[in-house]
Amino acid sequence: MDTLSGVPPRSADPHLHQRIINTAARLLATEGAVSARRLARELGTSTMVVYTHFGGMDELSRQxxxxxxxxxxxxxxxxxxxxxxxxxxxxxxxxxxxxxxxxxxxxxxxxxxxxxxxxxxxxxxxxxxxxxxxxxxxxxxxxxxxxxxxxxxxxxxxxxxxxxxxxxxxxxxxxxxxxxxxxxxxxxxxxxxxxxxxxxxxxxxxxxxxxxxxxxxxxxxxxxxxxxx
Amino acid sequence: MDTLSGVPPRSADPHLHQRIINTAARLLATEGAVSARRLARELGTSTMVVYTHFGGMDELSRQxxxxxxxxxxxxxxxxxxxxxxxxxxxxxxxxxxxxxxxxxxxxxxxxxxxxxxxxxxxxxxxxxxxxxxxxxxxxxxxxxxxxxxxxxxxxxxxxxxxxxxxxxxxxxxxxxxxxxxxxxxxxxxxxxxxxxxxxxxxxxxxxxxxxxxxxxxxxxxxxxxxxxx
DNA sequence: CGCCATTACATGACAATGTTATGCATAACA
DNA sequence: TGTTATGCATAACATTGTCATGTAATGGCG
Incomplete structure (x- = not known):
């Protein structure tokens, strides 16, 4: 819905890029699969981070x-x-x-x-x-x-x-x-x-x-x- | 929608089982992938044939x-x-x-x-x-x-x-x-x-x-x- | 021959997937 | 401080496998 300012707006995480790769690798190792939603849930973000940082799941997999x-x-x-x-x-x-x-x-x-x-x-x-x-x-x-x-x-x-x-x-x-x-x-x-x-x-x-x-x-x-x- | 009797109801095809396997193999070879819907479209049936005959895509793949x-x-x-x-x-x-x-x-x-x-x-x-x-x-x-x-x-x-x-x-x-x-x-x-x-x-x-x-x-x-x- | 039960199949819906359009809030900058 | 740009959330869309439901045809039995 509308963004409540009660939620502290997450400041840009300078290490998010690496965190995504690391988390994806960990999920791959522990759960055998990485989905955009599972990854977002694990990171506490939305699935969009995959697209702003990598353009899609393919490029993330390659990283x-x-x-x-x-x-x-x-x-x-x-x-x-x-x-x-x-x-x-x-x-x-x-x-x-x-x-x-x-x-x-x-x-x-x-x-x-x-x-x-x-x-x-x-x-x-x-x-x-x-x-x-x-x-x-x-x-x-x-x-x-x-x-x-x-x-x-x-x-x-x-x-x-x-x-x-x-x-x-x-x-x-x-x-x-x-x-x-x-x-x-x-x-x-x-x-x-x-x-x-x-x-x-x-x-x-x-x-x-x-x-x-x-x-x-x-x-x-x-x-x-x-x-x- | 409601089934119009103008469409000739397809009688049970006794070879459908084999046809499914053959078509799946052909699609796999020519298109590199087999989806239930693609298969149904190719066969002129619904996706349900996969489930009545094989119980799911997995068993079909194994066949x-x-x-x-x-x-x-x-x-x-x-x-x-x-x-x-x-x-x-x-x-x-x-x-x-x-x-x-x-x-x-x-x-x-x-x-x-x-x-x-x-x-x-x-x-x-x-x-x-x-x-x-x-x-x-x-x-x-x-x-x-x-x-x-x-x-x-x-x-x-x-x-x-x-x-x-x-x-x-x-x-x-x-x-x-x-x-x-x-x-x-x-x-x-x-x-x-x-x-x-x-x-x-x-x-x-x-x-x-x-x-x-x-x-x-x-x-x-x-x-x-x-x-x- | 006619009725019933079983079975095969179509329809449509549901959950999960990758992806994207939109909008807003923060960050960067002048 | 005002403006721009960017990063991210929301929510939607298309596609996947799957299944609940309904229907029509088939086959057995009186």
Missing amino acids: VMRRGFGDFGAELDRGAVTDDAVADWMTYLWSYRRFALREPHLYAVMFGPGLAAFRLGDPADLEAARSTFVSLLRRIHACVNAGRWEVDDVTTAGEAVWSGVHGHTTLEHTGFFGAVGRDPVRSFSEILTRMSIGLGDDAPATARSLSTARRRAVRADRTDAASAR | VMRRGFGDFGAELDRGAVTDDAVADWMTYLWSYRRFALREPHLYAVMFGPGLAAFRLGDPADLEAARSTFVSLLRRIHACVNAGRWEVDDVTTAGEAVWSGVHGHTTLEHTGFFGAVGRDPVRSFSEILTRMSIGLGDDAPATARSLSTARRRAVRADRTDAASAR
């Missing part, structure tokens, strides 16, 4: 996606660089899986077919996604430099690796492994193992690296679980 | 998905069995990619996170998806029997392979390869190659099988394009 890629990349790059390059590469991919499992909806926004990063070719979106890919390529390069792998085209190898882990995580998100009573960890290990051997490593060395990376991953899982409490 | 898995499996099993088991396996996966590219929306319904096959555990849905997986396992078994691969756990190997090709197709669907100017065929070939070597084949034999399978795939692509005309 959430960009932030997601930022967090994703930061978390992936946290992995140490040791003298076992293949183990480092595997650790990187275990972190990849950990993030995807912890943030399934964010991952879906980032890689899903909805308003995927690449279709609406905003260079900033493309760059956000590409930087994490480049980070993977560095790990692969290290394996080549260490003499473990023989790869002429690192980018193509990176695409193959990425396809494998991305496919695995999306399958795991659908609940496939649980539904058929299979172990996703075993399947993921298989991908890492066969890929490493296929890229030139010998089987025993890959097995040793897998053990190392698996140990690190279990420890990181525990840290993750502890910080969630 | 479309089931039909999709049927077509998918039939098309995949069309590949010949020759004395080059690895080439046969690769041909199978090229067919996989071909189907996914030709029917992106159907593929998304089949494997997407929406009302994924596995989450709502209807055994019929599970079986529909599983049968195509079993078909993949047969191809892998043939490679092992031929002495090309050394695999103790065929199912786990199948999951790894599936992750790779599934991940690749979903990435291709997002438009990633086009956006960054990369060649999806090369990436897909890399997956097949590294996986085959990783599963025990030697590199030259894998390369020969890849050539064979690629030739077959190109021919099948042509046939596909011709029949589309």
